[in-house]
Amino acid sequence: MKNLATETKKILKDYNIRLNKRLGQHYLIDDSKRQKILSYADLKDDDTILEIGPGIGTLTIPLASRAGKVIAIEKDKRIATILKDRLKDYENVELIIGDALKIDFPYFNKIVSNLPYKISSPITFKLLEYDFDFGILMYQREFAERMIAKPGTKDYSRLSVALYFMADIEILDYVPRSAFLPPPKVDSVILKLTPKGKINGIFERTCRALFQHKRKKARNALIESFHEISADADPRKIVELIDPRLLEKRVFTLTAEEILKISNELKRVIS
The missing domain is CATH 1.10.8.100 (rRNA adenine dimethylase, C-terminal domain)
Structure with missing residues (x-):
């Protein structure tokens, strides 16, 4: 069986796709980190999983194999074409082509995503408007550290204060930039986000x-x-x-x- 990096490069080459760093298109190619994400998600047959920025299906396909339903929201129409091809044998995936910041989400009880880093803040607050069990999410390390920063530290911000009341946040693992194609300029983290309450x-x-x-x-x-x-x-x-x-x-x-x-x-x- 091909490793994830080889498989990802082949798919992109076959479809003549060049990933756009400006759009935050960095695909996970470290299978051990992918398996950790799936393990942290504690997937059940009756789970409905939301995935934002599924790309070519690196997480989508194993999610669909283990969960009851996956709702995948992809903004890039070219990438969505690849994903549609790869999902033809999976009837439990609903692919929505659109901007996750602009559409209403269907029902979901968990979110599992390698989030596009450009929309980290607005998508986090949008997610927390919904009721769900928890999310297993990939963020840029610096952003994640701001999410959980304590008073008096350089990373402490409006984000830290709002999220203190809105969610329990636990960093589960650190992910080096080499785990992505193309590698971003920053390291990442996998964290667990559990909704806690709303703010006025x-x-x-x-x-x-x-x-x-x-x-x-x-x-x-x-x-x-x-x-x-x-x-x-x-x-x-x-x-x-x-x-x-x-x-x-x-x-x-x-x-x-x-x-x-x-x-x-x-x-x-x-x-």
Whole structure:
């Protein structure tokens, strides 16, 4: 049996396909990492798996062999043609040709994907609008480290704070750039994403306002970016009504719970 790297190169050559790095087209060619992803997914006969960016079916085909149904969403029409050919013996795969950021997802209970890195942030937040058991996902290592960053660290960001409340995130394995064709400029990780809860609009807007000035004190950050929260209120008057102990802290040192407290106080005083 051909190894995954040889098989991938042959398929691309047969169909005269050149992968586009700009579109984040990097195909997994390390079969040991593929087997780990499948193992982490704990696939069952009654699972409906969502896969975003299936490419030529590196994960799709083994997923279809083990799960009840696979919904594969591929944006590149040329690549989708290859995938359709390769899936002709699999009746349990629904192939959707389109932009995953723009379409509504059908029912799924797990997501397993080597996500296109260009859309890591928006696709993660879109996924977390849905109820599902968990996802086994590939991300760029730097992005994954921002997802789980702690207060006071250089990677701590609006992303870290929002995801703290929205999901449990566990890094399962590290994947070197050599595991892909063509190799990206960065290493990757496989992580488990388990939905935990939703966040409200005022919290999201408070995070956006604060993290536009992450090195400043929370008081100054809020005043300077208060337009993100409300266009009507006087920011200087509003911040005087917030707990001063929180506002004296620099934004990047605030815990997620402290930011939630600030947003709750803002909601109370604005309304």
